[in-house]
Amino acid sequence: MSGSALELAAAVRRGTRSAVDVLDEHRAAIEATELQIHAFNLVTAAEARAAAEEVDRTVAAGDDPGPLAGVPIALKDNLCTRGIPTTCSSKILDGWLPPYDATVVQRLAAAGAVPIGKTNLDEFAMGSSTENSAFGPTRNPRDLTRVPGGSSGGSAAAVAAGFAPLSLGSDTGGSIRQPAALCGVVGVKPTYGRVSRYGLIAFASSLDQIGPFANTVADAAQLLEVIAGHDPRDSTSIPEGPPAVSEHLLDGVDGLRVGVVTELLGEGIAPDVAARVREAAEALAAAGAKVEEASVPAAIYGLSAYYLIAPAEASSNLARFDGVRYGLRVNAPTTNEMMIATRTAGFGAEVKRRIMLGTYALSAGYYDAYYGQAQRVRTLIARDFAAAYEQFDVLLSPTSPTTAFAFGDKTADPLTMYLNDVCTIPSNLVGDPAMSVPFGTGADGLPVGVQVLAPALAEATMFRTAAVLEGAAP
Amino acid sequence: MSDRISRDAVAHVARLANLALTDDELDTYTAQLADVLAHAADVEALDLAGVEPTTHPYPLTNVLRADVVGPTLDRDEVLAAAPAVADDRFSVPTILGEAP
């Protein structure tokens, strides 16, 4: 039952379907297969029902229930929800009830959406397979022997499995786009600062963005318009209002200059995935776009820079989990020992690895060589993208180098896992928007995602390109 | 043992990060961090003198808030989430020294 969120909202707004009915249908889907998939850390049955009933009352009263009226939405479990457990899939936050809502959660409520649960993720969003969750992995609904990607694996799986037509994830190095690709749904990382990070539990502050998952490009556009826009509680929130994406969705790509990024289509990219990207480029050309090879030479340094910057910021962001104010405490005779015992027991291996890597990259004597140098590389990559965008309106690449891989395939060697993010990382480093659109399948019959990249604030162009690809997908 | 990062350096970093590692973990993490740092050698090797670092992908300045009091949290709700509480405050075990 992969319904369209826009159609559901329209029906609820018209009063031809009740929000409670819509919710019950999705609850039934969850009950049917959630045990196998494990998309959720928590299904919020009572809260969702209350929200759906409120929407129905609003409709009955003749008031505007909002553009997402009655649409069930799954929230990545690193978004703060007042009074509802928010865990980041970490033992260290087990049982924590935030005393406040994230800005996006408030905006969803105002738009009439019905939050139905908190989705599984790699602990603190660190990972590319959702295998790093303290509460067990999520399975890919397209093939239960495969990972859903990560870190927003639960949010991607929830949409792919029909548990909700919409979900929210967070994307620090590809954590929305890569699982979207692996699960065969649409996933969007907006321009850095488009969507308020207030209430998103930080992984790497200068890279994190919240964004939509949906079955269709149009649904993703509507969700983005609801959650985007300036928020005075986030200093990095850009002053512009939400992007007008939906109204340009059907504008087509006639005359659009599309560049296929050479550096992201070579070594390390599976041939079947590369082939799909080339087909996607041809589809755009057939729709009137001018397609050429594009070069972003510094993009090859993205992975190294990312794995210094993100852990550095994370090492500081995650210091607050110390057993004093909330979450887990492991008792010990002194505060210092208590903090060490709590953090040692509360964090999983990947989180510890990144905290140590980041601590090292910031420590005396290494700052310049690692963190400082990585921030300079960021400038190089931004320059190269800016130069490419003088010639092109959008760029094209694979989202992930491969289709969904099997559990355990890449857990032994962290670096192999990190290589998954090679195509998605550059957009986070420079802050530009990028999205993944399903485009056929690989040799194994599993979904392939094509990534559309655009300059900062050019979400409208990116979305109309994605809409053409969606229509042309095999 | 890698020349990228020593076992002692990993132990030092774990101390700074308030993490305790077993000997085995120390070995594993040393090897894994060394791998990542070896991969980062490409970045380390670049000559970037004169290139400004990017700390924010979307450059903004002077984002300021008016000095107006807003809502506060309910103390009971906050303290209910705390591991240990006494006299309306957060309770912690013996603190060994003053703040640095």
Place this chain on the structure above:
Amino acid sequence: MTTTLLPEGWELIVGLEVHAELATATKMFSAAPNMFGDDPNTNIDPVTLGLPGSLPVLNEKAVELAIRLGLAVHCSVEPSVFSRKNYFYPDMPKDFQISQYDKPINVDGWLELPDGTVIGIERAHLEEDTGKSSHMGGDGRIHGASHSLVDYNRAGVPLLEIVSRPDIRTPDQAKAYVSELRSILVATGASDGKMEEGSMRVDANVSVHHPGEPFGTRCEIKNLNSLRSLGRAIEYEARRQVDVLEAGETIRQETRHWNEAEGRTSTMRVKEDADDYRYFPEPDLVPLAPSAEWIEQIRADLPPMPAERRARLAAAAGVPKTTDSVAVIVERDLDGLALATLELGADPGRVLVHVEQNLSGDGSAELRPDLLAALIALETGGELTATQAKQVLADVVATGADPAEVAKAKGFEAMSSDALFTAIDEIIAGSPDEWERFRTGDQKARGKLTGFFVGQVMKATRGQADGGAVTARLNELAAG
């Protein structure tokens, strides 16, 4: 003024770091109230507690107050960046402090002490305060406590850290610097400067050396919260360091704690390589670059600072700007009254004396300058003695009445010279021995007996006599 009393050949070098809590309504990075003395953990919000997902947003007023102070101490206001200082401590909700590190808002200033000494100011940067831990069990001190309780009301309160250059040479100078800085903080409205409430806290970096040689290794004495502690701690620490060095040992760079009761400093923490704060630019805040217009507008709105006020009063009174009474008058905020009174033509010497010595009580600040000028006119016209003038002034301050009428009501009539001379003659006649010793004695003896005779005449005239006139007449008579 005392000096360090270091042995010959040693010089004391002091640099001070003053943390001042800024007088804002809300915290540095959130809208929670900045309020002292409320119930524990009431002035808290997600940002104050560093809750997961919370984000800082900079308080405009804190920036304005920082610039006010910066301009008042002649700093240059620069584009600045906030950084994270990472360390684990339970009173620090995020386990990092947001502070300005390599790009502070104010750099390179100075202030002038009342005695004319100029002390350099390296920087004055913005940062956030920590919460407060109370140590339970034991005697309330951190050592021996069984557990500690943390109140985060103070966490996130905006602080300005003002770092002096190592230009201070004596404990008294250190006290004068802090006192001057406090006056400037109050004058700019940046802080209430209340050391006793902790809104101003001082760390002292102390070292000793032989002049001409490089500075010695310094020790930092933390959290001195009164001028008295500051002076005593520096003096103790300087002597300790000299003793260590003279015994042929070396000074370890360390943080030291001042124990007020025992009057000594002790090791708190040895500075180690482990002091690795891993500073990096705070990614959740954007750079701060106050516009030239904003800075100039703040500059234009600044009231005159104490040094300028001292200079202005000294010039109006025709005395050096380092005159003690001038400093005291400005410190008590009575220079406006003094200047207005001088403007009415009152005798400068009498103005400074009255304002400094006789106007410390309630209502002094509201005294009308014309009444003070009228009083001084009575005094310089010989109609009131200094003693009488002081008594009249007290009544004028209390009632606002006209000085001439107060004097009349008190029965203070001006004494004629004849009546005074008669009174003096009668006292001399009644004390022949004393008079003989006065007449023939040396300077010292005469000085002593002057007091005796003036006192007798005052008693006989019920205070109406003028002490100066009596002395002059005695000397005249003795000279024959």
